[in-house]
Structures are given as C-alpha cells and as structure tokens.
Amino acid sequence: MDYFPAFHDLRGRAVLIVGGGEVAARKYALLASAGARVFLVAPALHPELETARNKAELMHMPEHYASRDLSAYTLVVAATDDATVNAQVAADAERAGRPVNVVDTPELCSFIVPAIVDRSPVQVAISTGGAAPVLARRLRSQIEALLPAGLGRLAELSARWRERVKRRFPALTARRRFWERLFDSPLVERLMQVEERAAEALFADALASAELPSRGEVSLVGAGPGDPELLTLKGLRLLQEADVVVYDRLVSKEVLALARRDAETLYVGKAKADHALPQEDINALLVRLAREGKRVCRLKGGDPFVFGRGGEELETLAEAGIAYQVAPGITAALGCAASSLIPLTHREHAQSLVYVTGHGKDGEVHPDWSLLASPRQTVVFYMGLSSLPRLVRELLAHGRAGDTPAALIENGTLPNERVVTGTLAELPQLALSAQFGGPVLIMVGEVVALRERLAPHRVADRDWRRVA
Numbered sequence: 001m002d003y004f005p006a007f008h009d010l011r012g013r014a015v016l017i018v019g020g021g022e023v024a025a026r027k028y029a030l031l032a033s034a035g036a037r038v039f040l041v042a043p044a045l046h047p048e049l050e051t052a053r054n055k056a057e058l059m060h061m062p063e064h065y066a067s068r069d070l071s072a073y074t075l076v077v078a079a080t081d082d083a084t085v086n087a088q089v090a091a092d093a094e095r096a097g098r099p100v101n102v103v104d105t106p107e108l109c110s111f112i113v114p115a116i117v118d119r120s121p122v123q124v125a126i127s128t129g130g131a132a133p134v135l136a137r138r139l140r141s142q143i144e145a146l147l148p149a150g151l152g153r154l155a156e157l158s159a160r161w162r163e164r165v166k167r168r169f170p171a172l173t174a175r176r177r178f179w180e181r182l183f184d185s186p187l188v189e190r191l192m193q194v195e196e197r198a199a200e201a202l203f204a205d206a207l208a209s210a211e212l213p214s215r216g217e218v219s220l221v222g223a224g225p226g227d228p229e230l231l232t233l234k235g236l237r238l239l240q241e242a243d244v245v246v247y248d249r250l251v252s253k254e255v256l257a258l259a260r261r262d263a264e265t266l267y268v269g270k271a272k273a274d275h276a277l278p279q280e281d282i283n284a285l286l287v288r289l290a291r292e293g294k295r296v297c298r299l300k301g302g303d304p305f306v307f308g309r310g311g312e313e314l315e316t317l318a319e320a321g322i323a324y325q326v327a328p329g330i331t332a333a334l335g336c337a338a339s340s341l342i343p344l345t346h347r348e349h350a351q352s353l354v355y356v357t358g359h360g361k362d363g364e365v366h367p368d369w370s371l372l373a374s375p376r377q378t379v380v381f382y383m384g385l386s387s388l389p390r391l392v393r394e395l396l397a398h399g400r401a402g403d404t405p406a407a408l409i410e411n412g413t414l415p416n417e418r419v420v421t422g423t424l425a426e427l428p429q430l431a432l433s434a435q436f437g438g439p440v441l442i443m444v445g446e447v448v449a450l451r452e453r454l455a456p457h458r459v460a461d462r463d464w465r466r467v468a
C-alpha cells in the first residue's frame with residue numbers, strides 16, 4: 001500500500017490555504033464543504049474566494065506568504081504557482097507536524113487528495129497515488145454511475161434506526177443478518193426513492209416484521225479447483241454471508257480471500273495420512289457452530305459431492321436438525337480439462353467419462369477394472385498418484401492399450417499448473433521424474449492427444465491473480 005487512506009473530520013477545524021488563484025479556489029470549495037474553518041494567505045483573491053471572504057466564510061490574510069509557525073492548523077494546502085513559496089509552506093508544515101498538500105507536487109505532499117464520489121454520509125475516495133489522475137477520474141465517473149443518488153439518504157436512515165435495530169437484535173450475528181437482508185431486499189429501492197416520512201414508516205414495518213433468527217445454518221460450498229474466477233456466483237454470495245468459514249487444504253488462498261474480512265476462518269485440512277482434524281470432529285464442529293447461531297460456510301475444493309465427503313457432513317447435519325444448502329463447484333476434472341485443453345468427451349474418441357478415486361476409505365480401491373479399461377472412454381483418477389503403478393497395471397491387464405494417451409495435471413487452473421503428457425504405460429515413470437508436490441489429477445484416454453492441436457492458439461489468462 002503506497003498511501004494509507006483515511007477520512008478526516010474537519011468540522012470546525014482550522015485549515016490553511018496558501019495561494020489565491022483558481023486552484024486555491026477549488027481546494028477552498030472542497031475544504032469548506034467538509035466544514036473546515038478556512039484561513040487563506042494570498043495578496044489577491046480569485047472572484048469565488050472574494051465572495052466567500054465578503055460573506056465572512058473565509059478568513060483572508062492579504063499578504064505574501066512568509067515562513068511561520070503552522071501548528072494552529074489541522075491541515076495545510078500550498079496552492080501558489082511559485083515553487084519556492086510552496087516548498088517553504090511544505091517545510092513549515094513538516095516542522096509543525098501538520099499534514100501538507102502541495103498542489104501538483106507529489107514529492108512535497110504528506111497527504112494527497114483523492115477523486116471523490118460524494119453521497120454523504122457515504123463517500124468513495126479513489127486514488128492512483130498520483131500515478132494516473134485521469135484514470136482516477138474515469139473510475140470516479142464509473143462509480144458515480146453505479147451508486148444510486150438516494151444512497152446517502154439510505155445511510156442516514158440506517159443511522160437513525162441503528163439503536164432501535166440494536167435493541168431488537170441484541171446479538172451481533174442476528175443484527176448483521178437483519179441489515180444484510182434489508183440491503184439485499186427490493187425494499188432498498190423504495191427507501192431510497194420515497195420522502196423521509198414514508199421511508200421511516202417502511203423501515204418501521206420492515207423491522208417489526210423481521211424474523212428473529214433462531215438457529216444458524218450451514219452452506220456447503222464448492223470452491224472449485226483453485227482459480228477464484230471459477231467460483232459460482234451462489235458460492236461467492238454464501239461465502240461472503242458467512243460468519244465462519246471452515247475450509248480444506250485444497251481451497252486456494254485466493255478463494256479464501258473472498259470471505260468477509262471479519263469472518264472467522266477455520267482450517268480443517270486433510271492431507272492424506274495427515275488428518276488435521278478427523279471427519280467426525282469436522283462434523284461435530286459444523287453442528288456446534290450452527291447451534292451457536294452462526295452462518296457457517298463449509299468450503300471444499302472442487303465440488304463438495306465429488307470425492308469431497310459432502311454427503312457425510314450433510315448426514316450429520318440432517319441428524320442434528322440443522323438447516324443447510326449446497327452450492328456446487330467446478331470439480332477438478334472439469335477445471336483441469338479446461339485449463340489443460342483436454343476435451344473430456346469427443347464424438348470420435350470418447351463416448352463416456354468416468355471419475356474414479358485412487359484412494360478408498362481404507363486405502364486400496366476395487367473398481368470394476370474391465371469397465372474402466374473399455375476403449376473410447378476417458379478415465380479421470382482423483383487421489384491416484386500414490387497408487388499410480390497399480391492403477392496402470394490393472395488397466396493394462398484388463399486390456400487398455402499401453403499407448404493410450406494419458407496426462408498428469410498438477411495444480412490445475414492455478415498459476416503454477418503443470419501438465420505432463422505421455423502414454424498410459426509411461427505414466428508411473430513420468431510421475432516419478434516430475435516429483436509432484438501439489439494435487440495431481442490423472443487422465444487416461446485418446447482425448448488427451450487433442451491437447452497438442454488445441455494448445456497453440458490459447459490465450460494466456462492469468463489476470464485473476466490481481467483480483468484476489
């Protein structure tokens with residue numbers, strides 16, 4: 001962060017402007033609208049400043065600036081066209097320990113003034129740290145268009161009702177939920193449009209009819225394979241509504257960063273053979289949190305119902321009578337297929353698609369190998385890396401050709417994704433030399449060979465890293 005953003009209360013406080021031209025007049029207008037008592041040093045005044053002085057709104061000192069003690073002023077602005085005078089003002093302000101802004105001279109500023117969207121009491125301040133003022137103004141007009149004119153009135157109405165809402169919902173969680181539901185409801189539009197008395201009546205109704213939330217709830221959300229843009233809109237909403245986020249090892253930090261800042265986050269990650277928290281304890285944790293009245297987001301890598309034990313967790317919640325819902329996620333097979341350009345089905349090469357786990361509840365899996373070895377089928381193994389030699393042996397023994405194209409995809413959809421391709425027979429050796437550290441998906445089938453044809457024209461898409 002190059003600058004620390006803050007909002008300054010200037011009501012009734014003395015600020016000093018040095019300079020009396022047009023730039024000074026603009027700064028005066030801004031400072032005066034924030035309620036500051038503005039003092040101004042300049043031999044002559046711009047007409048707007050003169051008007052303000054004549055109305056006794058501006059204290060004018062008609063003189064050339066000479067070095068002085070500035071500690072009486074909360075803020076200082078230098079807006080003359082004389083670089084020497086501006087530098088003197090900056091030095092005096094620094095000496096007095098007062099924030100100073102020198103117009104158009106960032107290196108002498110200890111604070112800069114952002115572009116502002118004003119819907120007081122709602123304010124949006126935009127800064128590019130002086131890097132691109134035109135860009136800041138562009139953003140401002142976009143945000144201007146986005147924020148309804150009645151937003152300020154809505155915020156004022158909320159302020160007037162704050163104490164009453166607090167009395168109705170003494171618990172913080174319940175209160176927050178009331179506000180969130182209100183701001184998400186269609187009522188908001190009307191509250192912003194109607195005049196004050198009508199808005200008061202509408203609000204009173206809304207508060208009187210709001211339910212007292214009795215219990216918490218759990219949303220089981222698929223976080224997708226890693227790229228935060230692959231989260232569903234529903235998943236994002238549930239994640240942002242949650243008071244607590246309970247997440248696994250495979251949930252990327254970029255997705256987790258989308259949770260509300262004040263939400264509690266609990267890691268219950270399971271690395272194979274290194275259980276951070278046994279499944280029963282996770283189940284019990286979800287029940288306990290929900291019983292405390294919290295909205296819990298149970299966030300799982302990929303899709304919660306694909307090798308994710310989502311079903312087991314819901315069974316416990318159902319037994320405990322806790323309300324829940326599920327938001328699906330992009331499962332690793334789909335994410336990896338898209339990012340590595342391997343179409344999972346193809347009219348010529350693959351008419352069926354199977355997801356298999358390489359790791360069962362007690363270790364080894366016993367799928368129907370002859371079915372998995374069928375031709376014109378894509379087989380995707382999850383959690384298959386440690387049993388890869390056996391998986392390959394069984395497929396070959398049951399008749400799948402050794403030269404069937406195959407791929408190993410590590411950290412699919414993430415910036416550090418690695419794709420290793422070869423033949424089925426070569427897979428164990430390829431895996432050994434690759435020395436994988438992240439999650440790996442195994443794909444077997446003729447479709448893997450299509451990747452080479454599809455790869456050349458792909459567009460690099462890694463911009464999401466900046467989103468998170």
Ligand code: SAH
Nearest residue numbers: 302303306308331332382383411412440441
């Ligand atoms: N519920 C998850 C799967 C959990 S099982 C889903 O729907 O995707 C864990 C396995 O998923 C890993 O061993 C690996 O095989 C696979 N996996 C998950 N994320 C992956 C990723 N980003 N890249 C490659 N494989 C991944």
